[in-house]
Amino acid sequence: MDLEEQYNESSPHLSEFTGPSVPNNAKEADDDDPLTLSPYALEALKEFLTEQHSAAAAVAETAASGASSSEVSLISEDWRLSQFWYTPETAETVSEEVLELLNCLTTDYRSVACIACPTLFAYLKKANPYVCARLLEYDKRFEQYGSDFTFYDYNQPEELPQALKNAYQIVVADPPYLSLECLEKVSQTIAFLARPDKFYLLLLTGEVQRESAAKLLGLHPCGFRPQHSSKLGNEFWLFTNYDPGNRLGGWQSEDRV
Numbered sequence: 001m002d003l004e005e006q007y008n009e010s011s012p013h014l015s016e017f018t019g020p021s022v023p024n025n026a027k028e029a030d031d032d033d034p035l036t037l038s039p040y041a042l043e044a045l046k047e048f049l050t051e052q053h054s055a056a057a058a059v060a061e062t063a064a065s066g067a068s069s070s071e072v073s074l075i076s077e078d079w080r081l082s083q084f085w086y087t088p089e090t091a092e093t094v095s096e097e098v099l100e101l102l103n104c105l106t107t108d109y110r111s112v113a114c115i116a117c118p119t120l121f122a123y124l125k126k127a128n129p130y131v132c133a134r135l136l137e138y139d140k141r142f143e144q145y146g147s148d149f150t151f152y153d154y155n156q157p158e159e160l161p162q163a164l165k166n167a168y169q170i171v172v173a174d175p176p177y178l179s180l181e182c183l184e185k186v187s188q189t190i191a192f193l194a195r196p197d198k199f200y201l202l203l204l205t206g207e208v209q210r211e212s213a214a215k216l217l218g219l220h221p222c223g224f225r226p227q228h229s230s231k232l233g234n235e236f237w238l239f240t241n242y243d244p245g246n247r248l249g250g251w252q253s254e255d256r257v
């Protein structure tokens, strides 16, 4: 699949630009006329493409700034915002899993919502700049990702653009705090974003959230253990609502827990 095909697959918005440009009677008038975009749609398409390219360039730029070719260099952690970035190995493992899921999807909703996990977002975009991914984050420094960024405060779990409602078949979340209250609110956001019929959910959080993750979201722990660049006191686990087979260390059986 070439880049243009990938772009079309990953950009459902493109239909917004082709629709209004063809008047209803145009087809009747002359079926052989080439399709043209109205000046308004053309301008909107140009704007959209510029934003996409700036976002891809921002990721490429951070990738190039001092990190080795396989790493992505992120902005500095702000511990007041509970920011602890994944190690490159963890970010790559989770991003590979998301790309694997995206590849298996056959629906129009081949997109992923990354809730409060900017490192994952950056690694996904590095692996494929045209992947349809959205970062929901509180830290406005990530506005550098352009139209792929949505400001998000878990205290207002559903204060999000309506266009995002039930729009994602894959959701990954790494809540800022290890409290029940925070997980409950993030669960509300997940329900808002996810496709109601079937969706894939990955939650990265402290082991202490195990019971709440099962109760609120029907999640099971995987064998894979997320690691952070700064050493944390809490053990972090990865939970999924689908059986990953032998990826991610598989679902952890009760005797290993």
Ligand SMILES: C[S@@+](CC[C@H](N)C(=O)[O-])C[C@H]1O[C@@H](n2cnc3c(N)ncnc32)[C@H](O)[C@@H]1O
Pocket: 081, 082, 083, 084, 085, 086, 116, 117, 118, 119, 120, 137, 138, 139, 152, 153, 154, 155, 174, 175, 176, 177
């Ligand atoms: C535990 S970190 C997860 C980051 C992840 N380990 C990574 O490397 O991408 C929690 C994230 O929540 C964000 N955050 C902090 N306060 C928040 C709030 N009120 N609402 C939503 N997200 C918030 C932080 O900026 C941070 O990116």
